[in-house]
Amino acid sequence: MLRARSSYFKSALSPEWITKKDDMIMFNKPNITPTVFDMILRYIYTGELNLGKYSGENVLRLLITSDELILEELFEHVQDYLIKKRTTWIQENFVLVLHTVSRLTSCKKLHDYCLESICEDPRPFFTSKNFPLLDKEILYGLLKRDDMLIDEVVVWECLIKWGIEQTPGLGNIDNAIRIQWNKSNYEALKKTLNQFIPLIRFVEISPSEYFDKVRPYKAIIPNHIYEEVEEFYFKGTLPKTTTLPPRVGKFRIDSIIIKPKLISIITNWINKRNAKASLNKDDLNYKFNLIYRGDRDGINNNSFKNKCELEEFILVLVKCQDSRKIFGGYTPVGFCEDYNDTEMPYTPYNYRNLRNRFSGISSYMPNLSSYGSSYDNHFIYSQDSFIFSFEGNDDDQNMKICRVTSYDNAIYNNYPNIYGFCFGDEDLCMQDNNLYVSDSGYYENNFNCNDAYVIEEIEAFKVEKQ
Structure with missing residues (x-):
């Protein structure tokens, strides 16, 4: 059983390596305590192990031992257990935990968790x-x-x-x-x-x-x-x-799309600074409050609008399916304005059909001309909106930002729910579970693409400075 469950024991208990005395195999591992070895045997022979009955020290020793004995499934389980279930013990024993795991590359998840917790x-x-x-x-x-x-x-x-x-x-x-x-x-x-x-x-x-x-x-x-x-x-x-x-x-942000370090870059962009500019303590007054998440609220136009309608200072993050790429945008003016014709004169929208632009990618795209001239389809003015992309949730080397260049056409008013959101003339827009990226000339053309993606996850945050 030991040889079958562990490649370590397969080698250690092979005829070439075993030591016998009185017809019994002698296995000597002085760095493994009896308690931890008993935990290993319970796991190997039963497939179950109640970690809650053991001290934090013994669970940590089990982590190191399972790594040494190449019990990968147990190792991952113990590492996740410590992070999720023994948070208080870890915080009380940061020095012990860091000394134990800092030299083991396999324990990077726990090592990084300790450092991030300390920094918070x-x-x-x-x-x-x-x-x-x-x-x-x-x-x-x-x-x-x-x-x-x-x-x-x-x-x-x-x-x-x-x-x-x-x-x-x-x-x-x-x-x-x-x-x-x-x-x-x-x-x-x-x-x-x-x-x-x-x-x-x-x-x-x-x-x-x-x-x-x-x-x-x-x-x-x-x-x-x-x-x-x-x-x-x-x-x-x-x-x-x-x-x-x-x-x-x-920064603290309740996001499952990006890591906190990317928020520092976005904050610099909001303040019109270089992405890598040094932050100051005043920057931490920015709060990113989650108001919409796709897997919780639904990935469609209605859900996005219901959560974000008439809100201002919105940050949107989009994770693309079958890709590490992340797109996003920030607008201080929101995406919807409820004007009637007496408050805001009708401004014809020079709509360019997405069916033509993304030919072969999507079988259906809305045609705004079908909504008639009474449709309140004006743009929303903004000098400070921008869209951006990252190559991964923690990649701070290959980001791109496109700032608005045509202030009068910064945000397409989404009052009647044609889109979830739309920056410019489909420079970055959500249409139900699809994300479209293109160049209308209303934003800087740093993306240099006309692409369509399926949305895997999407989040929207209300940005507040306290």
Whole structure:
């Protein structure tokens, strides 16, 4: 049974590898505890294992053991179980979990989950009693990040505590008697923290906190960094060699289409900045509130309109079927305006039939001429609308943005429900479960295509700045 369920045991228990004593096979794995091996045997022989009855430590050991024994199905199940069912335990034991999984590429899902969770709320982790025991490679990776919303002075204080713990001869020295340290003590601490000091955003520390918390450790800071920081506090001159973006935290968005890091790009676009521009803390005041999701509300024109009608500041995301490609658009004016003829004069829409444009792709497309001249089919003016694409849910290298160029024709008014939504003259439009992408000249032509896709998933968010 063991050989049949595990390729590891198939080799380990083969005639070429087994060791026998008194006609019994001797299997020695001192790195696997009896409890964990019992869990392995239960799984192999019964196909079932109640992880809820075991401690978090034993479940984590089981994860590593199942990876070593090449029990792939069990490994994936245990990794998902830890993430979904043992969230609190993981948060209380980040250091243990990260030390255990950081060097195993197969545990990337759990490793990334830990780092993302820390970045969402870093202070409890940085101030925990186990933080000074954190592996230096993990600490370095965290300090490089700018998506942690935490006061820089807290990072500095925790780094000092970590350095004292990690430096031989300093771990038992109370910080309160630091004035008794000699030059060799400071040199030892400087050596420990040498690679980390350039990762501190000193300019984000207030002058009073700098005076009280940083200046006393002048001896461990490289001279060129200290001089640049001093010049910043006295003259307001930004450092030339140590300027890093401020730690601004990360966006939270209830999306199953894209990862949060792409929202930072979209936020930059909303603010008319370069996609990779550094965010500031004010950007985190943007909130993306889910108002429509296809698998929940239905992928059709009626469902989209019912959820988004007369809303403004809307972000739309579309995942295409049989493709990693993601399209989207942002409009501050929404997609529908309920005007009557006395409020808004009728403006004929120069409709170009989608049947001709997408010949051979779709058997039916609406013909707006059938709605007659009484149909309120004007465009909605906008200077700030744009459409965009990503090559995957976490791809931040191959994105494209097309900003509106004809402000008068930014959004096609969808009051009578011809579309789910329509940017320009079908530059990006939803027609039930189809998405059409083309070039009308109303938006920049960065897509350079006339394509049709089947919508796999679609979401709409109301964007608010608090």
